[in-house]
Amino acid sequence: MRSLPRLLWRTIRNDTLATTGLVILAGMIIIALFAPLIATHDPDRENTRVEGVAVHFDGQRWHPADVIGDTPLYGVALASPERGFAVGFEGTVAELAADVWSIVDMDVAVDLRGVDTADGTTIAVGDGGLALHHAGANGAGWQSVDTGADGDLNAVAVASPQHALAVGERGLVLRWDGHAWQRLDSGTVRDLHAVTLIDDSSGFVAGDRGTLLRYDGETFEELEALGFRDLYAIDALDEQTVLAVGERGTILANLDGDWREMRGPESRDLRDVRLLDATSAITVGTHGVVMRLADGEWVNEDTGYGETLRGLATADGHLVAVGTDPFVDRLASPSRDHFFGTTHLGRDIFSQTIHGARTALLVGLLAAFMVVMIGTNVGLIAGYFKGYTGSFLMRFVDVMYALPFEPFALVLVLIFRPSLTIIVLAIGLLTWRTTARIIRSQVLSISERPFVKAAKVAGASHWRILYVHIAPNVLPLAFLQLAVAMAFAITAEATLSFLGLGPPQLHSWGSVLHEARLSGAWRAAWWWIIPPGIFIMLTVVSTFFIARALEVLTNPRLARRS
Amino acid sequence: MRTFLISRVLQLLVTFWVIVTVLFFLFRLGLPDPTLALISEGLSPDDRQRVIAQFGLDLPLWQQYLVYLQNLATGELGMSFHYKAPVGDIVFERLANTLILMLPAILLAYGFGATVGTVLAWRRGSRLEGVGITAGLVLRSAPVFWTGMLAIFLFGITLAWLPTSGMRTLPYEETTWIGRVTTWDFLWHLVLPMLVIAAYYFALPMLIMRNTMLELIGEDFIEFCRARGFSERRTMYRHTARNALLPVVTQAAVTTGLAVGGQVVVEVVFSWPGLGREMFQAVRTSDYPVAQASFVMLASMVLVLNFLVDILYSKLDPRVTHAAAKG
Numbered sequence: 015m016r017s018l019p020r021l022l023w024r025t026i027r028n029d030t031l032a033t034t035g036l037v038i039l040a041g042m043i044i045i046a047l048f049a050p051l052i053a054t055h056d057p058d059r060e061n062t063r064v065e066g067v068a069v070h071f072d073g074q075r076w077h078p079a080d081v082i083g084d085t086p087l088y089g090v091a092l093a094s095p096e097r098g099f100a101v102g103f104e105g106t107v108a109e110l111a112a113d114v115w116s117i118v119d120m121d122v123a124v125d126l127r128g129v130d131t132a133d134g135t136t137i138a139v140g141d142g143g144l145a146l147h148h149a150g151a152n153g154a155g156w157q158s159v160d161t162g163a164d165g166d167l168n169a170v171a172v173a174s175p176q177h178a179l180a181v182g183e184r185g186l187v188l189r190w191d192g193h194a195w196q197r198l199d200s201g202t203v204r205d206l207h208a209v210t211l212i213d214d215s216s217g218f219v220a221g222d223r224g225t226l227l228r229y230d231g232e233t234f235e236e237l238e239a240l241g242f243r244d245l246y247a248i249d250a251l252d253e254q255t256v257l258a259v260g261e262r263g264t265i266l267a268n269l270d271g272d273w274r275e276m277r278g279p280e281s282r283d284l285r286d287v288r289l290l291d292a293t294s295a296i297t298v299g300t301h302g303v304v305m306r307l308a309d310g311e312w313v314n315e316d317t318g319y320g321e322t323l324r325g326l327a328t329a330d331g332h333l334v335a336v337g338t339d340p341f342v343d344r345l346a347s348p349s350r351d352h353f354f355g356t357t358h359l360g361r362d363i364f365s366q367t368i369h370g371a372r373t374a375l376l377v378g379l380l381a382a383f384m385v386v387m388i389g390t391n392v393g394l395i396a397g398y399f400k401g402y403t404g405s406f407l408m409r410f411v412d413v414m415y416a417l418p419f420e421p422f423a424l425v426l427v428l429i430f431r432p433s434l435t436i437i438v439l440a441i442g443l444l445t446w447r448t449t450a451r452i453i454r455s456q457v458l459s460i461s462e463r464p465f466v467k468a469a470k471v472a473g474a475s476h477w478r479i480l481y482v483h484i485a486p487n488v489l490p491l492a493f494l495q496l497a498v499a500m501a502f503a504i505t506a507e508a509t510l511s512f513l514g515l516g517p518p519q520l521h522s523w524g525s526v527l528h529e530a531r532l533s534g535a536w537r538a539a540w541w542w543i544i545p546p547g548i549f550i551m552l553t554v555v556s557t558f559f560i561a562r563a564l565e566v567l568t569n570p571r572l573a574r575r576s
Numbered sequence: 577m578r579t580f581l582i583s584r585v586l587q588l589l590v591t592f593w594v595i596v597t598v599l600f601f602l603f604r605l606g607l608p609d610p611t612l613a614l615i616s617e618g619l620s621p622d623d624r625q626r627v628i629a630q631f632g633l634d635l636p637l638w639q640q641y642l643v644y645l646q647n648l649a650t651g652e653l654g655m656s657f658h659y660k661a662p663v664g665d666i667v668f669e670r671l672a673n674t675l676i677l678m679l680p681a682i683l684l685a686y687g688f689g690a691t692v693g694t695v696l697a698w699r700r701g702s703r704l705e706g707v708g709i710t711a712g713l714v715l716r717s718a719p720v721f722w723t724g725m726l727a728i729f730l731f732g733i734t735l736a737w738l739p740t741s742g743m744r745t746l747p748y749e750e751t752t753w754i755g756r757v758t759t760w761d762f763l764w765h766l767v768l769p770m771l772v773i774a775a776y777y778f779a780l781p782m783l784i785m786r787n788t789m790l791e792l793i794g795e796d797f798i799e800f801c802r803a804r805g806f807s808e809r810r811t812m813y814r815h816t817a818r819n820a821l822l823p824v825v826t827q828a829a830v831t832t833g834l835a836v837g838g839q840v841v842v843e844v845v846f847s848w849p850g851l852g853r854e855m856f857q858a859v860r861t862s863d864y865p866v867a868q869a870s871f872v873m874l875a876s877m878v879l880v881l882n883f884l885v886d887i888l889y890s891k892l893d894p895r896v897t898h899a900a901a902k903g
Contacts, residue, residue, distance in 0.1 A: 428864075551717050
């Protein structure tokens with residue numbers, strides 16, 4: 015009895031396959047124990063991805079999105095088709111030179127919201143009244159210039175190196191005169207989001223709740239509001255050619271001397287707009303909306319990019335749009351961030367699989383112990399008390415054999431609620447039948463052995479003979495059954511969870527596959543179905559390997575063959 | 577032999593009775609008044625009264641139980657909540673669909689498995705044997721619904737060779753069941769699920785065949801074959817394999833029972849309109865009469881096949897005495 019653990023250990027060690035199995039199983043147990051540490055993400059979180067992208071239009075067609083760094087870009091300006099600037103989240107600045115975007119290292123931590131360029135002077139503005147100037151050719155690089163304001167700046171327009179206008183929250187307007195920033199009175203307290211300059215003495219400003227201001231070089235005149243929607247962008251070629259766009263597809267146009275509202279096919283937020291000539295324009299917005307105005311109609315344009323675009327710039331017929339907001343990382347293929355990719359809801363499959371190990375092993379062990387406890391005891395009693403008790407128990411086992419497993423579990427779930435307990439019970443209550451039969455036949459032969467007869471003669475009670483003298487002899491067999499039952503229980507749990515009969519909030523290998531099947535998206539996402547299956551297979555095969563070695567231990571006839 | 581048969585038939589009936597009884601009380605426990613579930617489906621009060629009378633739902637529990645047994649004995653399985661059609665018709669057609677999928681699959685798995693098992697035993701101790709056993713165990717450890725999904729992904733979607741769901745291409749004009757299953761289209765739909773099931777069941781006969789063969793190889797009569805100068809091939813196939821087939825055949829019958837009764841999940845994956853999938857859907861839609869009847873039907877399949885195994889075994893293996901089989 016004392017040597018049983020050592021015997022089991024030696025049996026497994028002497029068998030290569032069994033040792034492999036033990037190592038895999040131990041690995042799975044470690045994964046299950048430390049699942050929260052090993053998992054790289056919260057398995058329930060809808061993971062988002064953030065990246066700065068630039069989408070180029072070369073006059074003929076849109077190019078695939080260029081990923082520039084991992085922070086969203088809010089604004090863009092082009093000096094020429096080959097030269098441009100983009101700014102964004104937490105001081106991100108990118109420069110376009112010779113068709114290549116590169117991130118500029120900046121010592122700025124606040125968000126940059128707008129950028130514009132004219133005649134070699136580029137100005138970027140951002141939160142906290144920040145203004146960064148770039149004087150191009152003289153190589154001074156980016157320099158912070160004190161604006162004297164501390165409100166957030168949302169947009170900037172540069173007409174010449176001597177004249178620029180920046181607008182921001184609560185009616186904040188600043189003018190650059192080539193030497194210093196100076197505050198102007200805008201006459202409004204609404205947040206201002208966009209500004210455009212036609213020349214040094216005329217321009218337009220747009221802001222919250224349909225605010226539109228005309229600028230004459232010194233003062234602002236508020237135009238009659240056409241709507242109550244927030245305006246996010248404005249562009250003008252001259253006083254009679256102005257376009258403003260804003261939330262929920264709002265488009266305000268002054269193309270023939272009169273302001274009027276236009277509708278495009280999309281009602282998503284529009285973030286930026288550029289006039290190409292007096293009758294054509296482009297606007298961009300959330301979810302990759304790009305619309306082109308031609309012949310007085312707005313039509314959708316497919317760029318092949320589906321996430322939010324916030325900034326737009328044009329030069330010589332070329333266009334560039336930048337984005338994005340954080341977006342849900344749906345059905346991403348495996349990457350460094352998501353080892354096994356993501357689900358249709360952006361959940362990390364690696365983390366779900368790792369957490370699934372807990373359910374599998376918990377159910378596997380609990381159910382296997384239940385199976386072996388019931389099966390061994392029934393087998394012991396039925397084998398030792400051969401009379402009516404034994405007959406009755408074995409008839410009962412026969413009845414159990416007629417119950418098909420999956421339908422039985424279905425009935426249990428139909429009558430009670432789906433839960434882990436039901437799954438363990440379904441497995442435990444049904445599969446002890448095999449263990450009982452096997453243990454019984456072993457007990458039948460053991461109880462004929464001399465030492466059992468000796469114990470009887472010595473006056474030992476039935477229960478003492480059964481549990482002290484016979485039981486230790488069937489323990490190796492019970493261990494074998496434990497391994498077999500565990501393999502079955504893990505597969506059974508996966509099967510029931512796959513059918514959607516498991517508790518919905520619990521992660522399990524079966525439920526990962528269930529969700530994949532339910533969503534239909536697995537037909538495109540191979541990474542969603544392969545990992546959980548591999549984990550099931552590895553765990554089950556490891557117990558098979560161990561069981562094979564134990565089989566030799568319990569059936570010496572097998573040992574002779576090899 | 578006759579007493580043995582009679583006792584086994586009695587045993588069969590008793591087991592069946594126990595199962596339907598347990599099922600009755602389980603269902604009553606979970607659903608005290610089945611007509612309440614029907615009302616939400618738009619059952620009129622008149623119809624409800626009719627159902628109550630038919631199943632004796634206004635009687636005391638023990639009388640309800642007797643009505644239930646009587647209905648079952650006369651094949652009156654009630655009306656489906658979902659299909660609004662007699663349960664018996666639905667269940668029998670679904671059972672036929674299940675059988676026509678499972679039987680060829682198991683036949684294939686056991687024929688192929690036994691052959692490979694023979695080869696493994698013949699080449700015992702070789703690399704081939706190790707690879708074969710490991711491959712068999714790995715194949716057996718892959719859950720069948722997962723291999724099904726992989727097969728659909730590979731052959732159905734990526735390569736687009738085979739249809740992946742259902743029994744035939746819609747729409748079809750045949751109205752009889754026989755007419756439907758004797759078309760090329762049906763066979764075409766059968767290939768993928770059949771192969772997946774066969775792959776899952778293939779390892780067990782292979783391992784049993786090999787183990788039994790190895791036990792037999794040491795026996796005198798095999799030595800005698802060798803001594804007579806029979807070729808190794810003849811010794812293996814004609815003499816050893818033949819004698820090792822018995823446990824494989826037994827296991828085949830047991831597996832058939834379990835497969836017909838238990839492979840809900842394969843039918844679900846392949847949308848095969850079999851009895852298992854029907855029961856699964858009945859559970860999802862709380863269609864109690866169909867769920868109950870499907871279960872009874874599935875359990876009877878297992879029972880009958882287990883019964884046949886016992887009879888077969890006593891016929892085939894002279895060492896099994898009827899007295900021992902009873903014990």
